[in-house]
Amino acid sequence: MGTSIARLVRSLTAGVYVVGVADGEVPNAFTAAFVMQVSFDPLLLALSINPDHSSYALLKRSGAFSINVLKKGQLELAAHFGGPASANKLASMEWTPGRMGVPLLPQCLAWFECQLTAEYPAGDHVLILGKVMDGRLLDAKADPLTYSDTGALDGAAALFPASFDD
Template sequence: MALSVNPEHASYLILAASQVFTINVLRADQQSLAGHFGTQSCRTVDKLASIPWREGGTGAPVLLDALAYFECEVIREVEAGDHRLVIGRVVDGAVLAPNAPPLLYAATGNLDGSAELYPKEFCEGQQET
């Protein structure tokens, strides 16, 4: 699995120090949870304090109420402009809600403030939540 992260984000420092991360796949009905994690920084709020989670085998947090998760160990990091590509080997994971549709990035609209980077058509045909 790969993720692209801004090294100025506080979570990047945690990732770089621990060399592990979890990709928690949200359900389509968890848009507000995407906002919870994606619009505030752990520099100012403990984002896990109000969310049910457990420590996975790698030590990285696994959300209890989500569609699925992938626990990963970092195997490579590549500079990519103002972000870093972090490549991880999946060492554990599970599907928690097999019948639930996933929350797609396109369905988050402009939640991350990046809409101007994409063609307008990107958000057409968004899934209903």
């Protein structure tokens, strides 16, 4: 039954992103699908992160993060940044630091650079709000990679409950 709930949740439309964080000389990045716009004025984006993830501490210390929008066909990039924590996932990638020091990936569809404005507990994750301070559309002809395009890449089907509570 868990697979059925996983299939149900995959019907929600969501993109796939690489979230970049950095604290001084220590950068990191991870794949995320829990990202959305929450306000026009000011322009705010939200992301959800597991507080046990190594990037959460970097994000908290720096107060900034980037959201790099993946293109269709960049499943390998999603898998690279979605894999287990390693010494430096960015070492083999082309990237530049944004004005707040967070990693920006020039091979992506677009990027946003955000300043942390608030956070809220959200079950087993923390909801992070960030004010967009800068951004760039890098490939206007590309289509975004969607969560449904990733199949079982993240193994999330095993995390869903077997059934809904009555």
